[in-house]
Amino acid sequence: MSINRKIKLVKFIFITIFWGFVVYVFLLQTVHSKKYEQMAVSQHGVSIPLLAERGKILDQYHRPLVYNQLCASIRILPQYVRESSRDSVAKLLASYNLKPHSEIINELITKKNLYWFKKYIDYETACSLKQQLHKRKFDNSIIVVDDIKRIYPFGATLASVTGFIGDEKGLAGLEFSYDTILKGTEGWMLLQKDATGNNYAWPSYPTQKPINGNDLVLTINLDIQDIVYRELEKTVNDFQALSGHIIVLDASDGAVLALADYPDYDPQNFKNSSSKLWTAVSVSDEFEPGSVYKLVICAAALEAPNRKTLLAQKYDVSNGFITVSGRKIKDVHNNGVVDFDNIFVKSSNIGVTMLSQNLSATDFYLKQREFGFGLPTGIELPGEANGFIDRPTSITPLRFANIAFGQGLRATLLQLSMAYLTVAHNGELLKPYLVKEIRQNHKVLYNGKKTVVRRVFSEADAQIMKEILASVVTDGTGRAASLHESQVCGKTGTAQKIEPDGKYSATKSVMTFIGFFPKDNPRYLISVMIDEPKKSRFAGEVTCPLFKTIAQKILYLEKPNHNHNHHLLTYAGPSTN
Template sequence: MVGYYKKHSYYYKKPQKNKKINYNRRIILLHWLAVFVLVLIILRLFDLQVLHHKDYIAQAGSLHNTKTTLMPLRGLIYCQDKDGNLIPVAINKKIYTLFAVPKEIDDFSQTTKTLAQYLPLSQEKIYAKINNPDSSYAPILKNIEDEKLVETIKALKLKGVYFEEERSRHYPFGSFASQTIGFVSQGADNEVKGRYGLEAYYDAILSGQQGVFEGKKDATGRLVRSLLSREKEVIDGISLITTIDKNVQFATEQALADLIKTQSAKGGTIIVMEAKTGKILSLANWPTFDLNNFAQVEDYSIFRNPAVESRYEPGSVIKSFTMAAGLELGKITPDTTYVDTGVFQMGNSKIVNYNYAVYGKVDMRKVLERSINTGAIFVEQQIGGENLRTYFKKFGLDEKTGIDLPNEITGDLSNLEFPKAHPINFVTASYGLGLSVTPLELIRAYAAIANNGFTVTPYLVEAIKFDNGYQEIVALPESRQVISPKTAETLTSMLVNAITNGYGGKAKIKGYSLAGKTGTSAMAFTDKKGYSDEYYHSFVGFFPATNPRFVILVKLDGPNSINVASYTVTIAFREVEQFLINYYNIPPDEK
């Protein structure tokens, strides 16, 4: 047993000796590992300090601290067609700036020669731009839109030659609805802002929110994001879905252009609006301009939208509201008669009918049918001047319509207010002189007749569209009642008669009932009292009169051919009406 334990003791001590040997081996291994790492470090330092010293010095020198504003993408603007398909009318187009970092270029002559093969610049001009070895940035060509050219030059992989991508506002259809859409421009702070139209009214929504980057930027302008950089997120703008129908807008613009040319007029406006909702399908003005080239426009007044930013004396189209007041107050009926002598005298003021016509005993239907001035005065005399003013105000002839466009003004009824409210002012106002309205106020007032006596709020944007496709419908103000449904129905039948048997007959299309009224008025001088020898022509109507769907206004400024509206604006009205019938496949409502 003792021998066993000695043997055991011997073998017990032997492992202690092997452990010491293993420990020494580890020390040696760690030593050589340290030597290996040291060699790697030396080799890396040799690479940095000797082999690629110049490259890394250049790269480090190209990085610099920056605090950069990150610009959001502006929201798009869409119009639609009758099927609800969206068509962009204001987009963000990619444009490029070709630039060089001269300090990175090895051979200026060869780089110049290569670029000259693809650019609309001579070798001399290119060389002059880039021949500055100490420069970090040398722009060569700006506002490049040709994507193929960009890709071609990128494929050359020219050292020190880069592209900088930006976004520029672009309007695919040029002058399409120009005053309504508006445009953007860059301010003194380099911030892009909407200047007119929807671009201005919805600028806060379209613009989005700028971001900020604080960190490093390399010579090519690229931001170098790292753990040390700080960034505030940029939020892109929200897009607009407008009520404008592309095809209706094109049709009305063409009808207006034809009218302007045929009548040698100075300007005009056509508006198409849904009678029961206020939805604007078209708003066409003349003169117009190319949204992509607004900087070339010399007369800035063209940027203004005359449908909401200018007022005029409308003439006989106002007689509808004079008649509405008389009917609503129970002072007249369609069968009420008076004897027309062709003249109305108040003090030294003498008012006559168009062409000095004398009609004798006539009823109220005839007054609208023949647009008799003394008939409108007769109604005013029955209801009184204050009631006339009250109903003009109820129809909104001196208030903003609430449309989503900037710089809207109101009509002017100040001649009917104290201290200007002389009796003769109410007399002339009854047939549309001595007061002024905007075209949009006028079409809105007619829509109230078509809509059973309730006003509508005209609008141009029906939804906003987010990047994820979600759409949010824009809420509209509630309507108000200005006349009873019975009065609206009676007045509509009188306006139908005015078209069928009166001066508006050229606007009527067989099989479709139409209610409306023409108006001709002299242009007032802008710099003095009195009227010029130029005229405004107007026609406002709605159809089908039995169940009104559309209200259309046509206004012509200063035609040089014919001086009565029944032979000018009615033709353009009919053209637009026929298009709408065909486009929307509207069935006839008359035999």
């Protein structure tokens, strides 16, 4: 072979190799690039979640009840902390009072994968730590990320309504009920880790931006909520009661203006409290209501076929007791001879027993169901109880009499509130609601509104019941609830509690007062329940004065000079420690 042919052959081989390499590189960068990039991601990529900002919870005037605070959290990749660097890393982190040195060393040795070292540290502290980590080249294994802390600035005052979150999930209250609405959608990003262990962004690595959660605007009025909570706390402590519960409703549409329970818990530190406190007792706990339940038999009598006879009749309760199936039913006071209205004004157990003997058990059962007893109201809070009422086939004459004055059934304070609101709203049962709006930025996605569930009785009968309930406050057991500024309609209840042996207690009771005002155009309904007050025997001495104090302060809020922003002006802000 000649020299020229050899030279040409060598050139051809080199050119072939060169163009083969060019084609190979081209294929790597185009056709097969995604394949090898995915291999690199799986071998060297680190996924970092990007948290969505949880939606705020606001009162009806858009004052923040729950919001977010920028902070930082620390994650550690222990497998990338060299053994020779462990002590230095631990000393640095301990110098910021994040954890004791020995605990940090133990974590770096025992943990094998990426983990949360510390959540929710002060943002300024985080910035300083970031600088030190970068300076000492520890930022490849100690990752400081921006984070968001949920803040409950009014603490226990609103705990029954707002609830709380844990591990970024709603665990109680509206935080739980509306978790999917509030939390938004988490994003993520992938970081490249090189041979030396350093993390850095790679332009072609995928990133998914988070979608922030929606805001809830509630029907709650922060001013009224504050009044209710403070007065409830004072009454429970003054009367040495086990607990107390209050609901305030807008009588025009069923919106919840305030809802409070005491004792309480701090949603910012919920782990330090009993889980029994985490639900709204007014919604979740059932109790025997006592005389406040006499409203139902009053309505049943007004709607009965023999209505005219029942309303015209005089009822002789002067004996002080009536015997039903061998059992004596008594009144607290001797009430003599009473008409239909005064059975309720004087709260006569004997009188309602006489009514029960002239009514159909089936009709009475149906009237209870029309009021919503034994059924959930549909409030947005979790854990709502249904209550319990007997079916007509289980109602004996004695059982009927007991139920008529509020024994032998179970109801929630919210169910009782909605029953009285039916009178205030001229015979229509409304659905209670807490969420006024759901907002995405400034766009309204949902509007809460008045919902009429059904008509329970006529407007004419509602007017009769209003007059009776007004007389309870002016002339009967509810005198201590009367207002100079407005005519109140309401009813007291003092229900004996059941002892462990199944008998009714002679000393333990649940006291209630439910009232609305003004009589002719009701704007507010307030329900008060105090459990086992030790310093009083009757609701008129405990719940009526509490109702009156709250009502007077609510009316004061209506004065033109009241500033709805005073809470924000006086609130200094949450601790960041």
